[in-house]
Amino acid sequence: MPLPQTEMPGRLQALFSERGIRMTQQRRAILQVMETATKHLDAAHLLRKAKRLDPSVDRSTVYRTLQLLKRHGLIDELDLMHIHGEGHYYERKLNRDHIHMACLRCGKIMEFVSDIFDKLKGQVEKDCRFRIVVSRLEIGGYCASCSK
Amino acid sequence: MPLPQTEMPGRLQALFSERGIRMTQQRRAILQVMETATKHLDAAHLLRKAKRLDPSVDRSTVYRTLQLLKRHGLIDELDLMHIHGEGHYYERKLNRDHIHMACLRCGKIMEFVSDIFDKLKGQVEKDCRFRIVVSRLEIGGYCASCSK
DNA sequence: TTAAGTGCAAATATTTTGCTGTCAC
DNA sequence: GTGACAGCAAAATATTTGCACTTAA
Numbered sequence: 001m002p003l004p005q006t007e008m009p010g011r012l013q014a015l016f017s018e019r020g021i022r023m024t025q026q027r028r029a030i031l032q033v034m035e036t037a038t039k040h041l042d043a044a045h046l047l048r049k050a051k052r053l054d055p056s057v058d059r060s061t062v063y064r065t066l067q068l069l070k071r072h073g074l075i076d077e078l079d080l081m082h083i084h085g086e087g088h089y090y091e092r093k094l095n096r097d098h099i100h101m102a103c104l105r106c107g108k109i110m111e112f113v114s115d116i117f118d119k120l121k122g123q124v125e126k127d128c129r130f131r132i133v134v135s136r137l138e139i140g141g142y143c144a145s146c147s148k
Numbered sequence: 149m150p151l152p153q154t155e156m157p158g159r160l161q162a163l164f165s166e167r168g169i170r171m172t173q174q175r176r177a178i179l180q181v182m183e184t185a186t187k188h189l190d191a192a193h194l195l196r197k198a199k200r201l202d203p204s205v206d207r208s209t210v211y212r213t214l215q216l217l218k219r220h221g222l223i224d225e226l227d228l229m230h231i232h233g234e235g236h237y238y239e240r241k242l243n244r245d246h247i248h249m250a251c252l253r254c255g256k257i258m259e260f261v262s263d264i265f266d267k268l269k270g271q272v273e274k275d276c277r278f279r280i281v282v283s284r285l286e287i288g289g290y291c292a293s294c295s296k
Numbered sequence: 297t298t299a300a301g302t303g304c305a306a307a308t309a310t311t312t313t314g315c316t317g318t319c320a321c
Numbered sequence: 322g323t324g325a326c327a328g329c330a331a332a333a334t335a336t337t338t339g340c341a342c343t344t345a346a
Contacts, residue, residue, distance in 0.1 A: 022320060058328050101278050116271055120264040128260055129292035130249050137285040144277035170345060206303045235335060
């Protein structure tokens, strides 16, 4: 039986103290941005938004906090087909994994949850005897409006 | 009915002339490395190997050729969970898409072909009315030997 | 012939690191 | 009090670009 792939939802700050991770003013700002973000953020955007909450936040603290969050499996790192440059995007990991689709024409990002995706991961765990920690399915192509 | 997702197999050089893409000594070297590679190469490895065939090959030509190959859908770009640094890996696109699994402990990269994966892509095309051009499923976790 | 491709060097973009001072616990 | 964390500046890594010269078709 595979372990659950994702974290329970909950406030990142609460998860930090549960795990005994030290909370700082800067981390609080960064976590708050991650929690309230409505779209996928790259490191530069995250920095800019966190600076609004706490101007002392430095770029390196953003990167160090992102590493911390990744290590704890609290966020996912995405490429989104590098639609805007070579950097990465980050999102809060929620209950259920989802697929990301990026429209190569209009740049829109769509998300999609699928039982078949879960089934596929189950197959990989079973057939390859591979214990999945993190998975990422990203698709590039043309959305309904752009392929009309 | 979705279009086929992948290129027919064939020598990259032949595909170039079919499409009227100009062939140069440097591109020939780079393509030959891509064609004969037994594992996933990053830009730096590709450059080093291409230089052995033609010492005049420059880093920028490698990047420009990679862009060309990507634009023509002849190669796939992978992250392989950034197991060694932040760069990308490249592989010849063959008949059938496959999943990449990277062991977070030993660094081994595994590939897996699955009908369920094809079915999942079919579902995305149908349910989201999204025309898929390129797709990438990368999984990080622990391989059979490492999770014993 | 000439548009496309190349090397070279420099620029850009992204991420990481060393160090010294500060703060959470 | 002390070990973990911070900012800052600089380095490291990865990729792109401008330009003048070269070459494939």
